[in-house]
Amino acid sequence: MxxxxxxxxxxxxxxxxxxxxxxxDPHIRRVRNIxxxxxxxxxxxxxxxxxxxxxxxxxxxxxxxGSDGKxxxxxxxxxxxxxxxxxxxxxxxxxxNDHHVNVIDTPGHVxxxxxxxxxxxxxxxxxxxxxxxxxxxxxxxxxxxxxQRYDVPRIIFVNKLDRLGATPWKALKDVRTVLRHNCAxxxxxxxxxxxxxxVVDIIKREAIYFDGPKGxxxxxxxxPEEFKELMEEKRxxxxxxxxxxxDELGEMFLSEVxxxxxxxxxxxxxATLGLKFIPMFMxxxxxNKGVQxxxxxxxxxxxxxxxxxxxxFDHSVEGKETKVMLLPEPKKPxxxxxxxxxxxxxxxxxxxxxxxxxxxxxxxxxxxxxxxxIKVPRVMRMHxxxxxxxxxxxxxxxxxxxxxxxxxxxxxTSGTQKLTLSSMHVPDTVISLAIRPKNPSDAPKFSKALNRxxxxxxxxxxxxxxxxxxxxxxGMGELHLEIYAERIKREYACETILGHPEVNYRETITxxxxxxxxxxxxxxxxxxxxxIIGYIEPIPDSKEFEFVNRCVGQNIPPEYYPAIEKGxxxxxxKGPLSGHPVQGVxxxxxxxxxxxxxSSELAFRLCAxxxxxxxxxxxxxxxxxxxxxxxxxxxxxxxxxxxxxxxxRKGMIQSVDSRDGNMSVVHADVxxxxxxxxxTDLRSSTEGKGEFSMEFKEHAPVTMDEQIKIxxxxxxxxxxxxx
Numbered sequence: 002m003x004x005x006x007x008x009x010x011x012x013x014x015x016x017x018x019x020x021x022x023x024x025x026d027p028h029i030r031r032v033r034n035i036x037x038x039x040x041x042x043x044x045x046x047x048x049x050x051x052x053x054x055x056x057x058x059x060x061x062x063x064x065x066x067g068s069d070g071k072x073x074x075x076x077x078x079x080x081x082x083x084x085x086x087x088x089x090x091x092x093x094x095x096x097x098n099d100h101h102v103n104v105i106d107t108p109g110h111v112x113x114x115x116x117x118x119x120x121x122x123x124x125x126x127x128x129x130x131x132x133x134x135x136x137x138x139x140x141x142x143x144x145x146x147x148x149q150r151y152d153v154p155r156i157i158f159v160n161k162l163d164r165l166g167a168t169p170w171k172a173l174k175d176v177r178t179v180l181r182h183n184c185a186x187x188x189x190x191x192x193x194x195x196x197x198x199x200v201v202d203i204i205k206r207e208a209i210y211f212d213g214p215k216g217x218x219x220x221x222x223x224x225p226e227e228f229k230e231l232m233e234e235k236r237x238x239x240x241x242x243x244x245x246x247x248d249e250l251g252e253m254f255l256s257e258v259x260x261x262x263x264x265x266x267x268x269x270x271x272a273t274l275g276l277k278f279i280p281m282f283m284x285x286x287x288x289n290k291g292v293q294x295x296x297x298x299x300x301x302x303x304x305x306x307x308x309x310x311x312x313x314f315d316h317s318v319e320g321k322e323t324k325v326m327l328l329p330e331p332k333k334p335x336x337x338x339x340x341x342x343x344x345x346x347x348x349x350x351x352x353x354x355x356x357x358x359x360x361x362x363x364x365x366x367x368x369x370x371x372x373x374x375i376k377v378p379r380v381m382r383m384h385x386x387x388x389x390x391x392x393x394x395x396x397x398x399x400x401x402x403x404x405x406x407x408x409x410x411x412x413x414t415s416g417t418q419k420l421t422l423s424s425m426h427v428p429d430t431v432i433s434l435a436i437r438p439k440n441p442s443d444a445p446k447f448s449k450a451l452n453r454x455x456x457x458x459x460x461x462x463x464x465x466x467x468x469x470x471x472x473x474x475x476g477m478g479e480l481h482l483e484i485y486a487e488r489i490k491r492e493y494a495c496e497t498i499l500g501h502p503e504v505n506y507r508e509t510i511t512x513x514x515x516x517x518x519x520x521x522x523x524x525x526x527x528x529x530x531x532x533i534i535g536y537i538e539p540i541p542d543s544k545e546f547e548f549v550n551r552c553v554g555q556n557i558p559p560e561y562y563p564a565i566e567k568g569x570x571x572x573x574x575k576g577p578l579s580g581h582p583v584q585g586v587x588x589x590x591x592x593x594x595x596x597x598x599x600s601s602e603l604a605f606r607l608c609a610x611x612x613x614x615x616x617x618x619x620x621x622x623x624x625x626x627x628x629x630x631x632x633x634x635x636x637x638x639x640x641x642x643x644x645x646x647x648x649x650r651k652g653m654i655q656s657v658d659s660r661d662g663n664m665s666v667v668h669a670d671v672x673x674x675x676x677x678x679x680x681t682d683l684r685s686s687t688e689g690k691g692e693f694s695m696e697f698k699e700h701a702p703v704t705m706d707e708q709i710k711i712x713x714x715x716x717x718x719x720x721x722x723x724x
Contacts, residue, residue, distance in 0.1 A: 029329050029397045030305050031100045034354075036090075036120045038148070039130035040140035041109035041694060044160040048130060048286040048295075049093075049106040055217065055293050056095040056102070058384070062215065090116040090341065092352065092383040092399060097296045103399045111140055111696035112481035114147075114428065115460040119340045119409070121147050122425040123354035123399065126303030127155040128295070129279075133167030134660065137175035139632040139668075139694050145180050150426060154273050156280050156298050162190055163197045163285040166660060173281060184279040185242040186235050187269070188294065191228055200283050200291055201228050203236040204265055209294055216289025243268050246277035266301055273302045306397025311356050313412070313420040325420070327357040329396035334358050335366065335415040338422045339407050342457045348404045352383070353394070356422070358415060360400070361393040367416040368407055374416065378404040409459060427459045429544075430475035431627040431673055431697050434482055435500030437472060443495040450489045461485060475505060477697070479677070504627060504674045506711065507700050508576030509585040510620035513538040518612035519594075520604060529601065531608035532594035533557070533565060537620055540585045546573050547587040557593040557605075564602035565590060568609025577617055578712045579624050580719075584700075588613070624708045625700035626672050633667040633683065635691040640665040642686045650675035670698060 037045045053059045090107045105124065107117045121127065127148055131141060148155055157176065159169040169190060176184045188200040191208065199210040201224050208225060212218040224232055243265075244254035250268035253260050260268070272278035282298050284291015306329040313336060315323040327336055335358030343350040353360065360366070362380045367373070381388040381401045394400040407413075410424035438447040451474070455463050462475040476482045479502055486497050515536040522529040540547060548566040557565075573583040595605075631652065633643050637659065644654060644667060652671035659665055676695065683691045703711065 026329075026331060026396075028101070029307060029331075029395070032103070032305055032397050033100055033299055033303055034103045034123070034125040034306070034397070034399055035299055035303060036105045036107055036117075036124045036127045036153075037130060038107045038117050038121070038127055038144045039109050040132065040135070040138040040144070041111075043109060043130045043132045043135075043138075043141075044286050045109060045130050046106055048128070048158065048160065048292065049104060051216075051286045051289060051292040052104060052296065053093065053095060054215070055296065056097050058093065058095040089113070089343075090120050091385045092401075093385055094382055094399075098300055100300050102296075102299065105399075109140055110480065111143065111694065112476065112478040112484075114143065114477060114696075115425075115458060116341075117144060117147055118427070119425045121151045121153050123338060123340045124151075124153060125306060125309045125397075126299070127153050128299065129155045129157045131157060131159050131172045131176075132164075133159050133162040133169060133172060133283075133285075134164045134664075135634065135666075136172040136660075137179045139630055139696055142180065143696055145182075147426075152276060154276060154302075154304055156273070156282060156295075156302055157184065158291070158295050159281060159283045160286055162283055163194060163288045163290075165194055166664065167194055167197075169281070169283050171660075176279065176281070182279050183242055183246060183272075183277060184281055185239040186283070187239060187280045187298070188283045188291075189228065189231055189235050190283050191225070197285060197288070197290065200294060201232050202294065203232050203239060204269075205262055206232065206236075211290045211293070216292070219293050239269075240265065243272050243278055246275070247272045270302050274304050274308055311422075313356070313422050316419040316421065329357060331359045331395045333396070334417045335360055335364070335413070336418075336420055336422070337366075337413045339409060339411045339413065340425065342407075342409050344453055344457075349406055350388075350401050350403050351405050351407060352399070352401050353413070354399050355394050355396055357396055359393050359395050360402070362391075365416070366413045369412040369414060369419070369421050370408065375405050375407075375413075377402050408456070425459075428477070428697065429505070430460060430462050430477060431505050431629075432478055432482065433473050433475040433503045433505055435466075435471040436474050436482075436486065436497050439496040439498050443493075446493045446495040447489065447497070450493045450495065454485055454488070471500070478695075502677060506579045506581040506627075506703075507544075507625040508578050508581060508583045508622055509625055510537060510539050510583075510617070510622050512621045514616045514619035516612045516616035518608060518615055520608035520611055521599075522604075523599075527601075528596075528599040529604035529607065530596035530599035531561070531605040533590060533605070533608055533612055534592040535588065535590040537613070537616060538587050538589070539620075540587050543585045546570060546584065549587060549589045551589055551591055552593070554592075557590075557595055558600070561595065561600065561602060561605040562590075564606045565609045568606035569613055571606070572610045572613035576622070576624075577614055578622055578708070579715050581624075583622075584625075623702045624711055626674060626703050626707075628670050628698050628701045629673050629676060629695040630698040631667075631669050631671045631676070631693060631695040633669070633691060633693040634660075635665055635667070635683075635687050637663045637665045639687040639691060640667065643667050643683070643691065646679075646682060646686060647671060650679070671695070672701075672703075673697075 037049055039045050050062050054062045090105050092105045094103045105120045107120050159172045161167055176182050187204055188202055190197055190200055192198045201208050206224060207221045210220040212220055244251040247268045269280055280302055282295045286292055311327045312324050313327055315325050337353045337355045337360055339351045339353055341352035362377055364377045365374050366377060368375060379390060380394055381390050383401050412421045414420050438444055451463050454461050460477050464473050466473050474482055486499055489495050489497055513536055517534045519532040548569055550562055569588045573586060576583040635643050647669045650671050652669040655668040657667050683693055
């Protein structure tokens with residue numbers, strides 16, 4: 002079969018024909034790689050703890066906050082147990098109904114979103130947890146976008162149905178209207194809030210009770226009369242929703258044929274794997290209800306490795322990239338992706354997803370980013386922070402290797418093919434602050450800690466400010482950076498001093514400006530000479546920088562073009578208004594001039610830098626600030642106070658919703674620079690009853706007054722440093 006050629010932007014990319022997938026290995030058919038993701042405080046880690054208990058992986062269940070002195074298994078860090086939040090994703094594996102299930106519990110806080118991002122990159126399916134009383138929240142929308150980015154099939158678990166004001170129907174409505182998904186319940190609750198007693202399986206028409214002190218005894222009985230009418234109503238709604246996206250069930254529905262349990266489950270599975278439908282399960286993990294039925298749903302509706310299409314790029318032919326499909330066959334050449342790094346007992350611990358072939362202890366594998374061959378010293382299955390050594394890991398599995406030095410996102414192969422896998426999306430940092438060790442003698446430990454954390458977390462950036470000689474750390478939020486400062490103290494016995502948080506602004510231009518610039522310098526001997534002519538223009542809705550060469554003729558020798566581009570790229574790294582990067586700019590080079598003796602790469606690189614600084618103000622530049630999407634949840638009596646506080650912080654109210662239980666939810670867009678200290682303000686104005694979450698939304702122009710203030714502060718800071 003011939004390969005297909007795709008033409009895109011003048012480039013030809015070869016796409017190899019897709020092989021016929023034959024599900025030949027029965028073990029791989031019984032593998033599920035799933036993640037548990039949600040908004041913060043939706044009960045992900047509690048759900049993980051119950052999954053491990055009911056599958057026999059652990060023999061006791063513990064509280065997330067560690068009030069009993071132990072804490073949840075998946076929150077292995079002491080810091081996680083103290084704060085009651087998940088900071089880093091944790092992997093484990095277990096068994097359910099003869100199926101091998103790899104589970105990754107991910108953080109809910111937006112500051113640790115990279116943990117969700119890289120987990121979803123390698124997972125086959127996901128459990129999307131929603132709070133029964135809050136429904137879809139701000140981080141729920143972020144997680145949903147991440148799942149869509151990697152085409153991850155998911156099932157929804159509406160948790161906390163024992164809470165005051167909890168109802169699954171609000172969550173279902175939110176999924177349909179806010180997230181715009183085709184979704185329907187496969188269960189209905191028997192009772193609500195404190196009277197929640199179990200669920201009705203509307204596919205099998207059975208009532209499911211969870212008896213015993215820990216809900217470990219699952220009892221299935223006939224549906225009580227009081228729930229039969231709602232069950233039939235929701236069952237018909239489920240069939241209609243699935244029939245809309247599944248041809249086989251659609252024909253039965255039009256023919257008014259009642260599908261059997263097997264036919265309905267098969268249709269739901271096809272629609273879920275095709276990303277056309279999401280089944281909704283219900284329960285309360287904390288009160289030990291609904292988890293076993295959810296596990297059945299994982300097996301019934303989420304894919305095995307054969308049912309996900311994973312691709313690599315073949316670079317065997319120089320200058321050509323061929324997209325090839327990987328098959329989870331144990332005997333094929335090994336291909337794996339390193340998606341997460343940690344410091345382990347035996348050196349660096351590298352989490353791997355094996356897409357094809359088998360990874361064995363003692364194998365020699367190739368790092369495709371460096372071409373280096375590496376011997377695998379240890380292969381391990383992970384159980385949170387604990388490890389279990391194994392001889393090999395097969396196709397479609399998730400495990401870890403130790404003692405191998407590599408970067409996150411590295412592709413490893415057996416060396417027989419030049420294949421690379423696409424890496425995960427890494428969001429931009431939004432906040433920075435200066436950091437230094439309290440005791441100068443701790444500098445080596447301080448440096449070691451920063452280097453380690455930067456390798457482990459792609460959203461944790463470090464750079465040295467050339468003017469102040471301060472170490473600057475950047476991340477996704479105040480909590481993100483505070484957690485790393487605390488980890489440096491705990492894990493390296495090195496106390497640090499943090500500076501004031503600084504917002505990561507951006508700059509851009511709003512109109513075209515032409516430049517003709519000549520750089521001349523004569524100091525005796527060979528001088529410097531370069532002349533360039535062109536213009537800069539904005540690229541709407543773009544974060545990129547583009548350099549376009551439209552020179553005709555030899556006025557500028559071609560060997561100097563790369564130096565000119567490099568000069569412009571260096572110029573946009575620090576904008577003249579605020580010292581922050583310039584984005585959304587296209588530089589077009591039209592002509593120029595050179596000197597036979599004095600022209601050089603250095604001369605043209607400097608010429609480009611000076612030309613950009615010279616023309617920048619003519620292009621009507623703007624400073625852009627990060628704007629956060631903020632969600633505040635408070636009792637109704639404090640709604641007015643919250644709206645007023647958001648307005649004082651120059652926020653724009655998007656909506657105010659009322660929820661059951663007299664709760665109000667305020668959605669607003671607020672500049673990040675105005676959100677510092679908001680948690681204290683919110684606690685004082687709501688008697689400690691208010692909660693808020695925020696995530697980065699976009700960079701937007703600041704007001705002219707604010708731009709002048711930022712520019713003056715930047716110029717003053719530069720002047721003081723150059724005294």
